[in-house]
Amino acid sequence: MTTARPASSRRSRTRANGDGTIYQRKDGRWEAAGYVLAPGNTRKRVRVYGTTRNDAMTKLTEKIAASNRGLPVATADSTVSAYLMYWLDGVAVHHLRENTHTRYGAAIRLHLNPGLGGKKLARLTTRDVRTFLDGLRTTCQCCAQERDTDRRRCCAIGQCCEKRLSPLTVTYVHAVLKSALEHAVREDELPRNVARNVKTTTPRPRRFQPLTAAEARQLLQAADDDRLHALYELALRTGLRKGELLGLHWEDLDLHGGTATIHRSLQRTRSQGLTVLHTKTLASERRIALPTECINSLKIHQEQQQEEHQTAGTSWTHNGLVFTTPKGRPLDPGNLTRRFRRLLHGAELRTIRFHDLRHSTATLLLEQGVDLVVIKELLGHAHIGVTAGVYAHVRLRLQRQAIDTLGNALNPTDTLDDPPTAAVVR
Incomplete structure (x- = not known):
């Protein structure tokens, strides 16, 4: 005779309403699904995956908790614009300084939303991103943002000023998009970051003229x-x-x-x-x-x-x-x-610029033969590669001086006397 399970045992295995469902897939991964708040004040069913049951459950719990706080959780079928706003105000805001967060918001508002905002996040392709960035490089921003309509200038009077974005700004907009899509990959909303497949030209570093x-x-x-x-x-x-x-x-x-x-x-x-x-x-x-x-x-x-x-x-x-x-x-x-x-x-x-005083300090120290590690510590650079990269032109000039000095030593002269004994070089 089969013994019925106690009622308390059945209740312990029953998930509460709103907690979602979780099960193991045939491929061995665990899948959890539940309803969360989505952009537009609607509710959508989302699915997350993990290598263990706890991993999948933790991801779903985080999404439900954010939804209960009134924060819309973007899903793969939402638009790029909706996901960017979710990422900016729900994720990036917690680890960015305020001024950096403001610059990210400007890049999204002025460039990413007008160019890619209407596309579905799940259908965004590498070609879409490449076409968008090519357009940023070649389009007059005065016309694209309709700054000329109210003042009757530029394209509004048939004389385009061709005010294009600098390569540095295009690279910055691309970096913002990559960061947002990278988070979508970590949240299992996207299988890959399509923005990473687009290679942008490395902008030339700003040429500064430090004080002598x-x-x-x-x-x-x-x-x-x-x-x-x-x-x-x-x-x-x-x-x-x-x-x-x-x-x-x-x-x-x-x-x-x-x-x-x-x-x-x-x-x-x-x-x-x-x-x-x-x-x-x-x-x-x-x-x-x-x-x-x-x-x-x-x-x-x-x-x-x-x-x-x-x-x-x-x-x-x-x-x-x-x-x-x-x-x-x-x-x-x-x-x-x-x-x-x-x-x-x-x-x-x-x-x-005032900041060029900082460059002047480093340049003068380098020219006096101060070690690069000491300059890195004085300036507070995170890595010595930053110091070496910024002041590469100075190091090249010092190398030229060193080569010329060696050349003078190696050039034959009438008074050159060899040492009586050769030193052993180890």
């Missing part, structure tokens, strides 16, 4: 009477980024020990305005040695700031920043750029 040693001395001399003299001194002698300089606090400086700890950066964001954030990368968090000239100028700047504090009185803003306005408020990066351009003009120097 003579120009650097001329700049520092012109900045002697500037209230931000210590900032320019730090920028040129240590290669700190603009945000790192503006985010520097007095507690980060050890003027007696002659060191500075770099772990913050001042940035302007859309939601919070001027705000102090973590440095660009983990490698950017570093401790650097301060030159004697910087220590002296910082001490003078500290005394000057205390006088400004007394003058401002109760209107002074207490934030601990090293470089501030005369009333203690943070310095806007845009305002610093304009001040820097006026300083260059007053010093009768050619116009360069």
Whole structure:
């Protein structure tokens, strides 16, 4: 006689309503399926796969949890536009800095949605992506985004300005699309990332013209009477980024020990305005040695700031920043750029970017024979390959000098005397 299973046993094997179903396929993988919220306030049945039961169940649980929070879960039969918005606001937002998230959003809004947004995600092909990128390279953006209709210019008057995107921008848009589709592959929405099969031309690196040693001395001399003299001194002698300089606090400086700890950066964001954030990368968090000239100028700047504090009185803003306005408020990066351009003009120097001071530091150090590893640590690059790549032209010039020096040693001369004994080279 067959014994009936207890009721409690049957209930323990029954999944609750809304938890979905899970079973093992013939190929050995586990498949879980359930209903989730989809774009357009509809509900769709999604399927996820895993090598184990727990793996598949975990993936489905994550989708259902996101759906219960009101976040639409894109599926393969949704459009590229719907998936991009899901990825941007539901996934990328959690691991991107705000300014990077804003730039991703602009690339999606201005280029990806108009070009590919209407296509089904599951039917997107490599040819679609290649055709889209070719169009970006050749299409006038003034006409494509209809900027000429309201002002009666460009194609609206029959005289196209042919304002095309730079190769760097096209590569950036392609990178955003690849990142989004890569996440779709990880979520088992797509079998492969079709954007990875499209090869874009590597854009030429931006050519910068760093200051020569003579120009650097001329700049520092012109900045002697500037209230931000210590900032320019730090920028040129240590290669700190603009945000790192503006985010520097007095507690980060050890003027007696002659060191500075770099772990913050001042940035302007859309939601919070001027705000102090973590440095660009983990490698950017570093401790650097301060030159004697910087220590002296910082001490003078500290005394000057205390006088400004007394003058401002109760209107002074207490934030601990090293470089501030005369009333203690943070310095806007845009305002610093304009001040820097006026300083260059007053010093009768050619116009360069503020960031080129950082390049000038590295270039001058390389030309003085400083090891590339030391420069990498000073600049806070994540990998030495970044340092080597950015300053490849400088290293090539140094190689030429080394080759010429060797050539002079090998050229026959009338007074050349061989050593009495040959040294053993190991």
